Amino acid sequence: MTSPVITVEHGVVGYDGRPVLRDISLTVTAGEVVAILGANGSGKSTLIRAVLGLVPISAGSVTLFDRPLRRFRQWARIGYVPQRLGAGGGVPATVREVVASGRLARRGVLRPPGRADRSAVDAALGAVGLADRAGDPVSTLSGGQQQRTLIARALAGQPELLVLDEPTAGVDAASQEAFAGALRDFVGDGGTVLLVAHELGPLRPVISRAVVVHEGRIAHDGAVPDPAGHHAEPDHDHVHPHCYDEPAGLWSN
């Protein structure tokens, strides 16, 4: 019953000839919540981008839902929340509009949204605790609420696999709790999660397995490291801030 959702075998990725991932083998099976940990610059984001085909692998293989990546087309089965959204400034989109855009892969661009689309958007807004902000411009939300909006956008597509790059970095405590709850519900409904994290915080009880990337290889794959000490985790490097300041909003200037 544990079918592989993601399989990476001996994956190698480099930028401009400089190797970042040297030999990565990883299998994520249905229902798992796998956290990728590691020092700054160790290649965590590169690993999930390689899994999604956003950066090419120069050796090895990636398989998604039993299909080689190069032949995989069922992208609606995957929801992806990148590390930072960058642009978007000045677009007066409401929370609901942003979340509804997560339905596009499901319904096709030319078909108007139907009841299933609306109810999926409502469910996603509720899951992250933003139903009461649905009509507000995203630019008026806190950074944590904007991050929750992006997570709701991914959930609205009703994916089977969620891939998230540092979903709680720089996010306020309430948003972290809301996100942990949404993740728990998602997994309870049969979803699978692969996420990059620096600090697990409220996510810790939801994580079923931790993978630590070190110098382009997997240094640990198994139990979530001891809470006392993410300081004791391999490669913890003290570069990142230890508090969760609200950053400038993703959509504000």
Ligand SMILES: Nc1ncnc2c1ncn2[C@@H]1O[C@H](COP(=O)(O)OP(=O)(O)OP(=O)(O)O)[C@@H](O)[C@H]1O
């Ligand atoms: N598009 C790119 N072009 C060239 N080098 C890159 C690119 N993206 C990442 N790198 C480099 O690859 C290495 C791994 O980066 P990556 O973002 O995967 O690490 P990370 O573990 O996610 O780091 P962080 O915790 O800081 O987000 C770093 O040295 C980074 O500078």
